[in-house]
Amino acid sequence: MVKKLNDLGIIPGIKVDKGLNPLPGGGGVETFCSGLDGLVERAAKYYEQGARFAKWRAVLQITNDGCPSKLSIQENAWGLARYARSVQESGLVPIIEPEILMDGDHTIEKTAEVQEEVIKQVYIACQANGVFLEGTLLKPSMTVNGADCPTKADPMKIAEIDN
Numbered sequence: 001m002v003k004k005l006n007d008l009g010i011i012p013g014i015k016v017d018k019g020l021n022p023l024p025g026g027g028g029v030e031t032f033c034s035g036l037d038g039l040v041e042r043a044a045k046y047y048e049q050g051a052r053f054a055k056w057r058a059v060l061q062i063t064n065d066g067c068p069s070k071l072s073i074q075e076n077a078w079g080l081a082r083y084a085r086s087v088q089e090s091g092l093v094p095i096i097e098p099e100i101l102m103d104g105d106h107t108i109e110k111t112a113e114v115q116e117e118v119i120k121q122v123y124i125a126c127q128a129n130g131v132f133l134e135g136t137l138l139k140p141s142m143t144v145n146g147a148d149c150p151t152k153a154d155p156m157k158i159a160e161i162d163n
Helices: 001-008 041-046 069-087 108-128 155-162
Strands: 013-015 020-022 031-033 053-060 093-100
Touching: 031 053, 031 069, 041 069, 053 069, 069 093, 069 108, 093 108, 108 155
Parallel strands: 013 053, 053 093
Antiparallel strands: 020 031
């Protein structure tokens, strides 16, 4: 199968996280992604099977009661960094995905503020873990207001903030 994909110019990859779990000590909607145990070995096997990149996501949600908390941001940034380092050690390119959910009634400015802090903490954690940053791909979520926000940002505002 991998040879057929390669013959078509397709580079295969794999999602390596093992799913979301409630974050102990976090707010009711806060989670962390599991799957770091044994990841270096699993990633090495995926590389041998032809995978050349891997994906892992962290999911954060903005709420009116203080989420994402500093704990959630720190835990998810650290998890993304440990994942990135682990798969790089096995030869895979990590796709780092700190996803900010669109659930909620927050403004686009609040989303931008949270995204900036999350991405900053992800890169601080990546640096601390010795991740080769030039060998990673960042997959941030789009900067938009919450789905229930009464004031919808127009496309020009979205483009301005995402720029």
